[in-house]
Amino acid sequence: STFSAFALSLVSDRGGQPSPVKAAEWFARHGGVPNIPTGEWSEANRNGQGATVYSGKTLLHVVRGSDGTWQVDSGKRCP
Numbered sequence: 001s002t003f004s005a006f007a008l009s010l011v012s013d014r015g016g017q018p019s020p021v022k023a024a025e026w027f028a029r030h031g032g033v034p035n036i037p038t039g040e041w042s043e044a045n046r047n048g049q050g051a052t053v054y055s056g057k058t059l060l061h062v063v064r065g066s067d068g069t070w071q072v073d074s075g076k077r078c079p
Contacts, residue, residue: 004076004077005074005075005076005077006033006074006075006076007073007074008072008073008074010063010071010073012065013063013065013066013067013071014065014066014067014069015065015067015069016065016067016069016070016071017069017070017071018069018070019043019070020043020046020051020052020053020062020070021041021042021043021053022070023053023060023062023069023070023071023072024041024053024055024060024062024072025038025041027060027071027072028041028055031072033075036058036060036075037055037056037058039055039056040055041053041054041055041060042054042055044059049063049064050062050063050064051063051064051070057077057078057079058075058076058077058078059075059076059077059078060072060074060075061073061074061075
């Protein structure tokens with residue numbers, strides 16, 4: 001099955017990954033959303049406490065927590 005979009009309610013804003021790309025790599029393996037690419041991720045842009053990363057047609061939004069680490073909080077797959 002494929003997804004078009006998802007949004008997560010993060011339990012904690014701490015204990016994420018050291019960069020937006022690392023957060024995407026972690027989420028692809030452990031996030032529980034099927035068919036997230038596990039290959040190369042690139043950071044598209046960063047503003048304030050958020051960043052966008054992409055791999056192919058999959059876009060993930062990543063937020064920066066109070067401890068300076070990053071977690072995926074939403075994503076979408078472009079057609």
